[in-house]
Amino acid sequence: MQFDWTTFVLEVLNFLVLVWILKRFLYRPVLEVLDARQARVQDEMAQAARLQQEGASLRQQYEERLAHWAQEREQLRQQLQQELAQQRAAGAAGIRQSLADEEAKARVRNAAMTASHEAELVRLAAGEAYRNVAAMLGRLASPPLTASLVRLLVEDLAGLPEAQRASLRSAAEKLVAGARAEVGSAHALDDELLREIARGVSAAAGRDLPVTVSVEPTLIAGVRVAVGECLLHANLADELAFFRHQDGRG
Amino acid sequence: MNGGELNGGVLFHLGPLAISDTVLTTWGVMLLLALAAMLLTYRLAPLPKRRQTIAEGLVAVIERAIGDVLPADAVRRVLPFIASLWIFVLTANLAGLIPGLHAPTRDLSATAALAALVFASTHWYGIRAKGLRAYLRHYAQPSVILLPFHIISELTRTLALAIRLFGNIMSLEMAALLVLLIAGFLVPVPLLMLHVIEAVVQAYIFGILALIYIAGAIEPIASSESVESIDSGAITEPLNADAAPGVPPAAAVANPNDKEES
Numbered sequence: 001m002q003f004d005w006t007t008f009v010l011e012v013l014n015f016l017v018l019v020w021i022l023k024r025f026l027y028r029p030v031l032e033v034l035d036a037r038q039a040r041v042q043d044e045m046a047q048a049a050r051l052q053q054e055g056a057s058l059r060q061q062y063e064e065r066l067a068h069w070a071q072e073r074e075q076l077r078q079q080l081q082q083e084l085a086q087q088r089a090a091g092a093a094g095i096r097q098s099l100a101d102e103e104a105k106a107r108v109r110n111a112a113m114t115a116s117h118e119a120e121l122v123r124l125a126a127g128e129a130y131r132n133v134a135a136m137l138g139r140l141a142s143p144p145l146t147a148s149l150v151r152l153l154v155e156d157l158a159g160l161p162e163a164q165r166a167s168l169r170s171a172a173e174k175l176v177a178g179a180r181a182e183v184g185s186a187h188a189l190d191d192e193l194l195r196e197i198a199r200g201v202s203a204a205a206g207r208d209l210p211v212t213v214s215v216e217p218t219l220i221a222g223v224r225v226a227v228g229e230c231l232l233h234a235n236l237a238d239e240l241a242f243f244r245h246q247d248g249r250g
Numbered sequence: 251m252n253g254g255e256l257n258g259g260v261l262f263h264l265g266p267l268a269i270s271d272t273v274l275t276t277w278g279v280m281l282l283l284a285l286a287a288m289l290l291t292y293r294l295a296p297l298p299k300r301r302q303t304i305a306e307g308l309v310a311v312i313e314r315a316i317g318d319v320l321p322a323d324a325v326r327r328v329l330p331f332i333a334s335l336w337i338f339v340l341t342a343n344l345a346g347l348i349p350g351l352h353a354p355t356r357d358l359s360a361t362a363a364l365a366a367l368v369f370a371s372t373h374w375y376g377i378r379a380k381g382l383r384a385y386l387r388h389y390a391q392p393s394v395i396l397l398p399f400h401i402i403s404e405l406t407r408t409l410a411l412a413i414r415l416f417g418n419i420m421s422l423e424m425a426a427l428l429v430l431l432i433a434g435f436l437v438p439v440p441l442l443m444l445h446v447i448e449a450v451v452q453a454y455i456f457g458i459l460a461l462i463y464i465a466g467a468i469e470p471i472a473s474s475e476s477v478e479s480i481d482s483g484a485i486t487e488p489l490n491a492d493a494a495p496g497v498p499p500a501a502a503v504a505n506p507n508d509k510e511e512s
Binding site: 002003004006007008009010011012014015016017018019021022023026027029030031033034036037040146160 | 267268269270272273275276277280282284288290291294296298302305306309313326329330331333334337357358359361362363364366367434444452
């Protein structure tokens with residue numbers, strides 16, 4: 001075991017040189033690469049963490065938006081259901097109102113139709129009744145009945161109300177001189193009856209009015225006297241027509 | 251092979267310097283390591299291939315081993331020295347396997363140079379970390395009476411560092427030579443395999459002890475007890491967790507080595 005100072009010093013120098021060489025060509029470049037890679041990994045991890053955080057944030061926003069959409073959808077669905085219910089109720093009410101209107105119209109139409117039918121039936125019945133009465137009175141009519149009716153006319157002219165008397169006088173005054181009162185009779189009249197008629201009419205008209213006679217079988221029995229525009233009825237046909245007219249208005 | 255060969259014979263003179271085979275082999279190892287370093291770090295890329303992966307793995311393993319002992323801020327500062335110790339001692343130990351060559355570490359002059367560098371670097375890193383006054387003050391703690399013992403401890407552990415590596419490698423080569431002379435050509439092969447293991451173990455021990463000495467200089471109170479315990483071969487538990495949380499392998503390796511020396 002020998003110790004050589006030259007070797008000792010050279011080994012010290014050699015090792016120091018070796019440390020420098022290895023530091024220059026091995027440790028420093030490798031450590032720089034490792035540091036760069038570690039920095040890059042840390043950056044990527046930080047970026048990944050940031051992306052993960054952003055992803056979580058976006059996911060949270062998406063979930064919140066979905067929840068918001070679901071809430072809006074539920075609100076819209078409820079609103080739609082309410083509107084549908086309102087429209088359904090309004091439609092049903094309209095239909096009910098329309099049905100009620102149609103029903104009322106039909107009821108009115110039926111009532112009018114029924115009334116029309118009833119009036120027609122009444123008219124037909126009345127016509128039939130008057131025809132039967134006219135036929136029956138036609139069988140009962142006779143010159144004496146006509147004479148009786150003439151006498152009733154003369155009596156009525158004597159007790160004629162003042163208003164009717166004024167009308168008669170007015171119609172007579174409008175007649176030209178020489179005009180006559182026209183007498184229609186169901187049967188031929190004798191002279192006595194004609195004079196009674198002329199006297200009664202002249203008295204009621206306030207002037208002398210000669211009469212002319214014509215036979216009108218349609219009068220059934222009695223006479224009809226025309227003084228200008230004024231007619232004096234004293235026959236069965238006009239009475240039946242009067243009653244028939246009154247029934248038709250009633 | 252005689253005793254002069256074991257201690258490194260002078261091959262030639264370079265001016266006033268006598269160049270021994272130890273120095274010449276060291277230069278070869280240095281050249282080899284320089285070429286290997288340049289080859290491994292040629293065209294480094296962000297995505298490493300096999301060659302770059304080897305370099306990165308080597309540096310990363312060494313950095314992690316140092317980081318288990320030293321504070322994080324001191325790792326990069328100490329890494330070149332400790333890593334170079336490991337790589338050089340391992341390569342130098344393995345150089346003895348090459349026929350015609352002797353391991354430089356079987357020369358006491360070389361191991362003493364390395365031990366002296368460890369001694370100097372320990373104080374250098376300690377003073378850089380704590381300042382000269384604070385660093386010197388820890389020699390007088392906990393009492394001034396212990397100052398000579400601290401100094402003796404510094405010298406003896408440095409001497410032990412040099413002798414340990416020298417003794418192991420020299421004895422291993424001598425044993426291999428004797429077996430080769432006595433038993434024949436192929437019989438020393440198992441012994442050469444033991445040489446590989448011993449080279450790795452001794453390189454690791456030398457580097458880890460240097461690392462622990464530096465750690466003790468940076469944090470003297472926490473690590474001084476651990477270092478003394480390693481030197482005495484009394485450690486069976488992990489070192490101080492604060493100073494060297496990952497050092498159990500060193501303790502486990504150090505014990506058989508000390509027994510071997512004793």
